Amino acid sequence: TSYKDKAVPRMNPSANTLFWQYRRHPRWSRIFQLVPAIALVIFVIFGIFALRSNEPMKKEFVKEAVYDKSKIYTEKDFLNAYGISQTDLARIVPPSEQIGKEKATLVMLVRNRELNDALKSMREMEDRFNRKFRYPWTFLNDEPFTEDFINYTSGMASGKTSYGLINKDQWSLPHHIDQEKVQANMKTMVSKNVIYAGSMSYRHMCRYNSGFFYRHPLLADYKWYWRVEPGVEYFCDVDYDVFEYMRAHDKVYGFVMSMYEYLVTIETLWDSTKEFIRTHPQYLASDNSLDFFVDNHPPTQPGEKEITGTYNLCHFWSNFEIASLDFWRSQAYQDYFSYLDSLGGFFYERWGDAPIHSLAVGLFLPKTKIHHFGDIGYRHPPYSRCPQDVDSHRSGRCFCSRKDHFDDDGYSCLPRWWKVAGQSVGAGIK
Ligand code: GDP
Numbered sequence: 034t035s036y037k038d039k040a041v042p043r044m045n046p047s048a049n050t051l052f053w054q055y056r057r058h059p060r061w062s063r064i065f066q067l068v069p070a071i072a073l074v075i076f077v078i079f080g081i082f083a084l085r086s087n088e089p090m091k092k093e094f095v096k097e098a099v100y101d102k103s104k105i106y107t108e109k110d111f112l113n114a115y116g117i118s119q120t121d122l123a124r125i126v127p128p129s130e131q132i133g134k135e136k137a138t139l140v141m142l143v144r145n146r147e148l149n150d151a152l153k154s155m156r157e158m159e160d161r162f163n164r165k166f167r168y169p170w171t172f173l174n175d176e177p178f179t180e181d182f183i184n185y186t187s188g189m190a191s192g193k194t195s196y197g198l199i200n201k202d203q204w205s206l207p208h209h210i211d212q213e214k215v216q217a218n219m220k221t222m223v224s225k226n227v228i229y230a231g232s233m234s235y236r237h238m239c240r241y242n243s244g245f246f247y248r249h250p251l252l253a254d255y256k257w258y259w260r261v262e263p264g265v266e267y268f269c270d271v272d273y274d275v276f277e278y279m280r281a282h283d284k285v286y287g288f289v290m291s292m293y294e295y296l297v298t299i300e301t302l303w304d305s306t307k308e309f310i311r312t313h314p315q316y317l318a319s320d321n322s323l324d325f326f327v328d329n330h331p332p333t334q335p336g337e338k339e340i341t342g343t344y345n346l347c348h349f350w351s352n353f354e355i356a357s358l359d360f361w362r363s364q365a366y367q368d369y370f371s372y373l374d375s376l377g378g379f380f381y382e383r384w385g386d387a388p389i390h391s392l393a394v395g396l397f398l399p400k401t402k403i404h405h406f407g408d409i410g411y412r413h414p415p416y417s418r419c420p421q422d423v424d425s426h427r428s429g430r431c432f433c434s435r436k437d438h439f440d441d442d443g444y445s446c447l448p449r450w451w452k453v454a455g456q457s458v459g460a461g462i463k
């Protein structure tokens with residue numbers, strides 16, 4: 034027998050054998066026992082990451098739920114969206130450069146002597162909304178603005194400013210007006226203690242806001258405006274572009290407060306409006322807001338183009354308006370204004386631009402195009418309205434008291450609007 038015969042044949046140990054050999058080695062054995070623990074640690078780390086990355090989404094979701102799917106930016110989101118860091122904001126965007134993307138302006142009809150109140154309104158508007166968007170301001174006046182007025186207001190504005198003088202024949206008695214009748218009617222109204230009864234300039238102002246402001250050359254390039262008055266207040270941060278909201282949601286007219294007009298100031302306005310619709314039935318929208326203006330109007334036949342019933346005096350308070358200029362420029366509105374102007378009610382009575390604007394948007398537009406800005410806190414003395422939803426208050430967005438509103442004390446037409454527009458009372462959110 035040779036040495037070779039006795040030799041055990043050499044074989045490579047299989048991978049399987051090696052595995053079990055190592056597995057049995059005490060050092061490796063301990064490591065293998067750790068496998069479940071390591072897996073658990075990895076699982077927990079992944080879990081934490083997953084939860085953390087989900088957190089902004091969760092916040093977003095809560096906001097979306099409260100604000101009903103409209104796009105809401107926090108200031109940080111806003112700067113991110115435009116690729117601007119907080120510290121670079123001032124350097125990158127020169128003070129007057131517009132950030133908001135809409136063709137829109139803040140517009141204020143104002144007298145020189147109202148400068149201080151104008152600045153207060155501007156300061157709040159800038160702090161709450163416009164410093165984030167830098168929309169331009171447009172100031173209109175029936176007299177030339179003083180140098181002081183221009184310097185202070187352009188200093189306060191974050192966007193560019195323009196100053197317009199109103200055409201004299203848009204601020205004087207039209208030729209067809211009987212001046213003696215105007216004087217006589219004014220006297221009667223004064224004796225009834227009607228507010229602004231004796232003021233001719235107030236009548237010019239109402240007529241201008243009804244029929245002319247949107248034709249001013251300074252507004253020609255704009256599609257949207259936000260009407261601002263001296264001495265008003267804005268209580269809440271507005272962290273989204275309201276003009277973009279209007280466009281994206283196909284809205285035409287936005288308001289905050291709604292109330293009753295003094296009947297003595299518009300005695301013949303409703304009948305005149307009825308007459309206008311009778312002669313221009315094509316302008317009456319099929320899904321209009323007649324139910325907002327008339328309580329229990331007689332039933333109309335489907336497709337009937339006539340308005341009936343008695344006006345309940347409800348209107349949108351027009352010292353706040355976020356609206357489309359194109360609507361006022363439309364044939365329907367131009368015809369309506371011309372008709373009303375031909376009747377002389379701006380002077381024989383004291384027709385306000387608020388009921389006129391309201392009746393026009395309420396009758397010529399489907400009600401879905403009218404938007405109640407329930408999330409904007411606003412005050413025009415003597416009334417104010419604070420948002421009613423909980424989140425507006427928890428978020429620290431507003432500085433008004435939640436009790437500060439008159440939604441349910443009988444002076445407000447808002448509950449009526451919610452009924453007509455299908456919003457629930459107190460929802461107050463778009
Ligand atoms: P009220 O809100 O109905 O009490 O009326 P306001 O006095 O506030 O006037 C409504 C708007 O028109 C405000 O923006 C005023 O600054 C402006 N206004 C009123 N009268 C005149 C006027 O005679 N000339 C100018 N330029 N603006 C006016």
Ligand code: MN
Nearest residue numbers: 262263352413
């Ligand atoms: Mn006012």
